[in-house]
Amino acid sequence: MLSIKNLHVSIEGKPILRGLNLEVKPGEIHAIMGPNGSGKSTLAHVLSGREGYQIDSGSAIYKNLNLLEMAPEIRAREGIFLAFQYPIEIPGVNNTSFLKKALNEIRKHRGEEELDAIDFLSLIKKQMKLVEMNEDLLRRPVNQGFSGGEKKRNEILQMAVLNPELAILDETDSGLDIDALRIVASGVNKLRTESNAYVVITHYQRLLDHIIPDFVHVLSKGQIIKSGTKELALELEERGYDWLLEKSESPS
Amino acid sequence: MTEVSTNFKDCIQDQIHSGDDTDFALSPELRSSSLAILNEGIFPTRKDEEWRYTPLKDILGRKFEFISNDKLNPDLLVEHKKVVPDAQHIVFINGEYSAEFSDDLTQQANAGLAIKLMTDLDPTDRQKAENIIQNSKLSDNSIFQHIALGLSQSGLFIDATNDTEIAKPLHLLFLSSTAGSTSFSNPVNIIHIGQNSSLKIVEQFVSAQDAQAVTIPADYIHLNKGSSLDFYKLGLESEGTDHISNTAVELSESAELNMHQYLLGSRLTRSNSEITFVEPGAQAKLCGIFLGNKSQHLDIRTYMDHAQPNCTSDQSFRGIMNDRSRGVFNGMVLVREHAQNTDAHQSNKNLLLSRDARIDTKPQLEIFADDVKCTHGATIGELDEDALFYLQSRGISKVDAALMLTHAFASEITQEIQIDSLREYVQHKIANRLRHIQTTNA
Ligand SMILES: Nc1ncnc2c1ncn2[C@@H]1O[C@H](COP(=O)(O)OP(=O)(O)OP(=O)(O)O)[C@@H](O)[C@H]1O
Numbered sequence: 001m002l003s004i005k006n007l008h009v010s011i012e013g014k015p016i017l018r019g020l021n022l023e024v025k026p027g028e029i030h031a032i033m034g035p036n037g038s039g040k041s042t043l044a045h046v047l048s049g050r051e052g053y054q055i056d057s058g059s060a061i062y063k064n065l066n067l068l069e070m071a072p073e074i075r076a077r078e079g080i081f082l083a084f085q086y087p088i089e090i091p092g093v094n095n096t097s098f099l100k101k102a103l104n105e106i107r108k109h110r111g112e113e114e115l116d117a118i119d120f121l122s123l124i125k126k127q128m129k130l131v132e133m134n135e136d137l138l139r140r141p142v143n144q145g146f147s148g149g150e151k152k153r154n155e156i157l158q159m160a161v162l163n164p165e166l167a168i169l170d171e172t173d174s175g176l177d178i179d180a181l182r183i184v185a186s187g188v189n190k191l192r193t194e195s196n197a198y199v200v201i202t203h204y205q206r207l208l209d210h211i212i213p214d215f216v217h218v219l220s221k222g223q224i225i226k227s228g229t230k231e232l233a234l235e236l237e238e239r240g241y242d243w244l245l246e247k248s249e250s251p252s
Numbered sequence: 253m254t255e256v257s258t259n260f261k262d263c264i265q266d267q268i269h270s271g272d273d274t275d276f277a278l279s280p281e282l283r284s285s286s287l288a289i290l291n292e293g294i295f296p297t298r299k300d301e302e303w304r305y306t307p308l309k310d311i312l313g314r315k316f317e318f319i320s321n322d323k324l325n326p327d328l329l330v331e332h333k334k335v336v337p338d339a340q341h342i343v344f345i346n347g348e349y350s351a352e353f354s355d356d357l358t359q360q361a362n363a364g365l366a367i368k369l370m371t372d373l374d375p376t377d378r379q380k381a382e383n384i385i386q387n388s389k390l391s392d393n394s395i396f397q398h399i400a401l402g403l404s405q406s407g408l409f410i411d412a413t414n415d416t417e418i419a420k421p422l423h424l425l426f427l428s429s430t431a432g433s434t435s436f437s438n439p440v441n442i443i444h445i446g447q448n449s450s451l452k453i454v455e456q457f458v459s460a461q462d463a464q465a466v467t468i469p470a471d472y473i474h475l476n477k478g479s480s481l482d483f484y485k486l487g488l489e490s491e492g493t494d495h496i497s498n499t500a501v502e503l504s505e506s507a508e509l510n511m512h513q514y515l516l517g518s519r520l521t522r523s524n525s526e527i528t529f530v531e532p533g534a535q536a537k538l539c540g541i542f543l544g545n546k547s548q549h550l551d552i553r554t555y556m557d558h559a560q561p562n563c564t565s566d567q568s569f570r571g572i573m574n575d576r577s578r579g580v581f582n583g584m585v586l587v588r589e590h591a592q593n594t595d596a597h598q599s600n601k602n603l604l605l606s607r608d609a610r611i612d613t614k615p616q617l618e619i620f621a622d623d624v625k626c627t628h629g630a631t632i633g634e635l636d637e638d639a640l641f642y643l644q645s646r647g648i649s650k651v652d653a654a655l656m657l658t659h660a661f662a663s664e665i666t667q668e669i670q671i672d673s674l675r676e677y678v679q680h681k682i683a684n685r686l687r688h689i690q691t692t693n694a
């Protein structure tokens with residue numbers, strides 16, 4: 001589904017991703033862990049098409065499409081979804097009408113009929129239950145004045161409505177209380193199918209108790225320095241990153 | 253109007269010498285000082301601080317010439333009236349009152365509201381109306397006010413009695429048509445609201461397509477004790493129009509003004525509003541949107557005179573400038589020495605949608621009292637890149653995302669419009685204008 005090969009990305013001349021490789025197949029859940037500043041969010045942004053990143057070399061092929069050449073909205077319509085580490089507040093844009101517009105753009109792209117207000121409302125009501133979100137938040141401007149946890153739930157609600165094929169969750173667990181964490185995780189588990197995949201960026205093993213990853217990768221200084229199964233996350237929890245970092249310092 | 257091609261200054265001179273005293277809206281006594289100023293014929297230049305950002309070259313160079321023999325399509329008026337369907341409609345065409353298209357003035361559509369033609373006032377009404385003008389001294393005493401005062405041959409005296417809530421809005425439609433020559437209109441409207449009464453007025457300036465016009469209206473408004481006015485001004489004239497308006501409002505004790513301006517039209521728009529608190533305890537809320545594209549020039553000036561204590565003013569204006577358009581916001585809040593316990597706020601936020609667009613904003617605060625709460629601020633910015641990306645990352649195209657954000661920026665003002673049909677119309681007009689902006693940019 002997604003194949004990243006030897007990806008080098010820099011910001012204003014400063015290399016951030018330095019030869020990153022990643023293969024994601026349908027139905028898989030990949031966890032990406034790694035120290036602050038190692039390039040996790042950069043990877044998420046590059047995959048979703050944010051401007052300001054210089055692609056120096058390498059490729060990212062998604063469903064046979066050259067991802068890095070596509071406009072962000074086309075990537076979204078092709079099924080990529082990024083749950084932001086820091087969701088943006090958008091004053092004056094109503095949360096519901098925003099999401100309806102987004103869904104209908106995606107449906108149009110897929111050749112499906114647009115949903116009218118009534119059908120959309122019943123869909124959104126159903127998905128709200130999944131994330132146990134307060135209905136008031138639908139009537140408010142997108143994320144404006146939402147608490148940290150409410151913003152994260154709103155991201156997952158959007159994911160549930162837009163039904164992506166490849167979802168990238170960037171620290172969706174940060175800022176969530178323990179109940180919210182469980183709710184978000186069970187939402188993800190319910191949305192999980194054999195044909196969609198998740199890349200879950202997190203600092204905490206805790207989330208991976210609920211969302212069981214097939215693979216765990218450690219990103220450091222713009223490279224994946226270690227990949228393993230869910231046991232790797234437990235080991236990291238116990239030992240931290242130092243033992244890995246030391247190893248990667250030595251020439252490979 | 254004659255059909256000879258002539259320029260703006262000649263056009264003024266022609267009008268000084270046309271008509272008898274009885275043809276004019278105001279009495280010879282009141283007109284005389286304006287005529288003196290008109291005879292001097294001095295127009296503001298960019299050396300005048302209040303006109304610094306608004307050059308008059310184009311309007312002064314304008315030719316007044318024959319356009320066409322087209323008849324006005326009455327459907328046009330039917331459409332415009334729908335903007336406020338449940339209203340008393342009064343129509344001016346090329347500056348002249350149109351009995352044909354207006355609701356009958358003699359049949360009082362609203363109990364307690366008398367509406368009379370300025371050219372048709374009895375001495376008592378004339379005294380009452382002209383007193384209001386005489387009491388208003390505009391700080392921008394440029395020649396344009398006098399083009400209306402000295403030369404107007406049309407306009408209304410709108411008089412609301414005491415203790416009455418006037419239910420139906422008054423919808424004043426000023427239409428420039430393509431019939432005949434370049435249209436020149438300078439109506440003077442005088443509005444008097446009796447104690448504890450309330451009134452809603454919508455002034456809508458529109459054009460038949462491609463009309464060439466100069467519109468120089470002036471409104472003088474007096475709110476008596478405890479009265480209130482909701483006043484909406486819509487500037488939607490054609491690209492062939494120059495529009496320079498003055499509005500003076502005086503508020504007596506505990507009176508309340510809500511004034512909205514939506515300026516989307518004309519080649520040049522200059523809208524000057526001056527509010528004076530003549531008694532304590534009154535409040536004024538001013539807000540508006542000015543939205544320019546192509547090479548439109550939109551200039552909003554406000555002058556808030558806190559001459560009395562315990563008054564509140566709140567101003568919020570937003571500019572959206574595209575293409576090569578220019579916007580000017582020039583807002584003065586003056587708090588005089590004995591105006592204690594004044595609460596005055598002013599904000600001007602602007603969005604530049606193109607590199608060639610420009611905005612000059614000049615918020616000013618002069619405070620001579622010591623017990624006051626005043627804030628003011630202005631910002632000029634572009635669309636938020638993070639918000640654009642967020643919307644795009646959900647499948648919304650960049651153009652649509654920009655549209656949504658710009659519309660959101662405007663709707664924080666338009667959502668305050670209290671007449672449902674009008675709010676929808678203004679929002680729709682803004683959306684349309686933005687759609688045009690986006691597609692021409694894409
Ligand atoms: N716009 C930018 N300009 C300059 N440097 C940037 C910019 N964005 C990111 N960086 C740098 O790129 C590096 C990687 O940042 P990134 O946000 O991808 O880290 P991260 O792994 O997500 O960290 P965290 O765990 O703290 O979220 C950091 O050193 C950061 O300072």
Ligand SMILES: [Mg+2]
Pocket residue numbers: 040041042085170171
């Ligand atoms: Mg990050």
